[in-house]
Amino acid sequence: MKTLIHPLAGTLAMLTIAAFWLSTAVSELAGTPETVTLVKTAIPWGFLLLIPALMATGASGLKLARGRRGGLIGVKLRRMPIIAANGVLILVPAALFLAMKARGGAFDVSFYAVQAIELVAGATNLFLLSLSLRDGFRLSGRLRRR
Template sequence: MIKAIHPIAGGIALLTILTFWLSTAFSEVFTSPEVVTPVKTLIPWGFIILIPALIATGGSGFQRGRNMRGPLVAAKKKRMPFIAANGIAVLIPSALYLSFKAQAGAFDTTFYAVQTVELTAGAVNIGLLGLNMRDGMRMTGKLRRRPV
């Protein structure tokens, strides 16, 4: 069961974060504040999906990897604390702050500074989660390693 939960929950988490990031970037670049406001307002509601998916991914990954050794397992274990800290310390507070600012119509310098930090931190987490997915697929044989 854990063997199935880990990739499904990880995929849901990655797709959710990617959806947040793309909807934010698209709405900021191509639309008006009237579109940005609902996007920024809805993102915290997405935590209802994201947080359980991340918990399931982390818990099942820890369970699956506890008896495993090797460079791919070590790399995944090394990335996870940074991914979690980035999410808890930067992404969640930023999303909540931006949601409140957008609802108030306060698209000021602070809003855009925090938006830049959020997009950067989100891109980092997307990249790290993508690397973890790639390494997990290599560990299970679903993705071959490139010849050196």
């Protein structure tokens, strides 16, 4: 079961983060202030999907590792605290701040500064999660090393 839960939960988490990032970028580049407000106020609700998916990914990954810490498993395990810290310390507070500012129509310098930080942090997490996905494929034999 954990061999099914881990890749499904991880993929769901990665797709959710990608949806947050893309919807933010598109609404900022081509949307109206109303569209930006809609996106920014919807993202915190997406945490109801994202956080359990990340928790399931982490828990099932630890079970699959069975205490091993070397090789690709070790690399994946060392990446996870960075991804989690980025999410807890930057992405979640930024999303809540941006939702509050957007709800009030305050598209000021602080809104756009935090928006830029959020986009960079989100892209960083997507990159790190994609590396973990690649390493997971290698561990499962679905992707061969060069």
